[in-house]
Amino acid sequence: MRGAFRIATLRGIPIRVHYSFLLVLPFLAFLFGQAFRGAALAADVPPEALRGHPMLWGLGLAVALFLSVLVHELAHSLYALRKGGEVSDITLLMIGGVSRITRMPDGPRHEALMALAGPVTSLVLGGLFLATYVLLEGARSFNLRFAFFYLGSLNIFLGLFNLLPAFPMDGGRILRAVLTGRLGRVRATQTAGLIGKGFALLFGMLGLFGGNFILVIIAFFVFMGAEAESREVLMQSLLNRVPVRELMVPRTAAVEAEDSLEQVATRMQAERRRALPVLEGGRVVGLVTLATVRQVPASQRAQVRAREAALPVPELTPDATAWEALRQMGQRRLPQLPVVQDGLLVGTVTQEDIMRGMQLRELEDTHRHGPWGLGPGQRESPT
Known part of the structure; x- marks a missing residue:
């Protein structure tokens, strides 16, 4: 807060x-x-x-x-x-x-x-x-x-x-x-x-x-x-009804753990990204964000490795729900999360991806069943 x-x-x-x-x-x-x-x-x-x-x-x-x-x-x-x-x-x-x-x-x-x-x-x-x-x-x-x-x-x-x-x-x-x-x-x-x-x-x-x-x-x-x-x-x-695989962007752009923050900043500027997954041995070991890079003075970024600045991330799979992804991002205050399968990076999902997917699903449910997404005679299962 x-x-x-x-x-x-x-x-x-x-x-x-x-x-x-x-x-x-x-x-x-x-x-x-x-x-x-x-x-x-x-x-x-x-x-x-x-x-x-x-x-x-x-x-x-x-x-x-x-x-x-x-x-x-x-x-x-x-x-x-x-x-x-x-x-x-x-x-x-x-x-x-x-x-x-x-x-x-x-x-x-x-x-x-x-x-x-x-x-x-x-x-x-x-x-x-x-x-x-x-x-x-x-x-x-x-x-x-x-x-x-x-x-x-x-x-x-x-x-x-x-x-x-x-x-x-x-x-x-x-x-x-x-x-x-x-x-x-x-x-x-x-x-x-x-x-x-x-x-x-x-x-x-x-x-x-x-x-x-x-x-x-x-x-x-x-x-x-x-x-x-x-x-x-x-x-x-x-x-909770939408898997991450439906919303994620199948992009695998990432930085290596040994890359300097100067290199990371250059990638972010060139590719217009606010965050990039950090890989070590082909596996995701964290996420480096624009906010993290900004905290390091420009004169020192060449000496700081991406691994040192990487934030820990949960292991989010394509089968996880969009709600779990959004909850994790909100709790950890991250703009996006890497999506992994069998330890390998298969894509990323952002808050914007999830909100766009939610709005489209809400529009679809409202069109089919009314304002609460429940058809005639249907009752939501208690949770």
């Missing part, structure tokens, strides 16, 4: 913070600071007994909210990993967190449980914090009591809010998983997406009329997320 930087890695999952998070943090701190007195009274704590400026408390609570979101997202990711899924990263945004799960666990049941893991974790955390607040009732530490009350309330709210059936939030994903068995994944996503858009419009109206800027932003992201997810699932359904 562009505009994000890594702050940590947990269980092999990169944790990133988007710049929008840094922009919204002072605003949230201000809002929490403004609500400081009311929150203290709700916690049955005298506001004047609390140490520290309300704005400092607001900043601390804003950071605590995003830490709670991080734990919530980790619950999703760890369940996905445990059930055979793949997680690219977790990113904290201005509206919360996003776990990029590049391979979902098999079956709607595991998808539902994975979606449920986040809200359940938040509710359990909230219950523990509030229980600690109750246990501290006789203590004189007003600061601790207030902190535990607020943390508990935030996590309870986070858990319950995410259980709303507003796709692509957790409740919407659970709804989609429940509907998949009857409607198939594409139509279940369409239905859950429409409900999510309905909630987004409701959030937007409440935010506009109530003067809640944050709710308006949430409404926008929920609406756009529902649209993007629906489109992605339709694209996945189409591309």
Whole structure:
């Protein structure tokens, strides 16, 4: 995700913070600071007994909210990993967190449980914090009591809010998983997406009329997320039926592992290519990209071998699906992939090749069967 930087890695999952998070943090701190007195009274704590400026408390609570979101997202990711899924990263945004799960666990049941893991974790955390607040009732530490009350309330709210059936939030994903068995994944996503858009419009109206800027932003992201997810699932359904051999370009232009980056740059300019496979002993050992070449100063390219600059690539065969190729390119941020058979280079496939093939297949399916590529009486097999 562009505009994000890594702050940590947990269980092999990169944790990133988007710049929008840094922009919204002072605003949230201000809002929490403004609500400081009311929150203290709700916690049955005298506001004047609390140490520290309300704005400092607001900043601390804003950071605590995003830490709670991080734990919530980790619950999703760890369940996905445990059930055979793949997680690219977790990113904290201005509206919360996003776990990029590049391979979902098999079956709607595991998808539902994975979606449920986040809200359940938040509710359990909230219950523990509030229980600690109750246990501290006789203590004189007003600061601790207030902190535990607020943390508990935030996590309870986070858990319950995410259980709303507003796709692509957790409740919407659970709804989609429940509907998949009857409607198939594409139509279940369409239905859950429409409900999510309905909630987004409701959030937007409440935010506009109530003067809640944050709710308006949430409404926008929920609406756009529902649209993007629906489109992605339709694209996945189409591309899973298309083998790479139908989309690849049978070109075998490549560079040798011992070629210098200066030679590689010359080939790229002459042949108008953004990437070239690297061969050693006739076998593909990686991919050198235009971006990689540009990172090396022109004066040093003659001393750097293509093997040293080559990026690792998965072994993509002509029988692999176009969706797998697109997923690998997106996950590795590569403009193309070499296609190999019996260890030998037989062609390349780019994102443009796949998108062009998808548009043509979508046009063909729409012409034959209607907007969802399913003929009369047909039902998509649940996945």
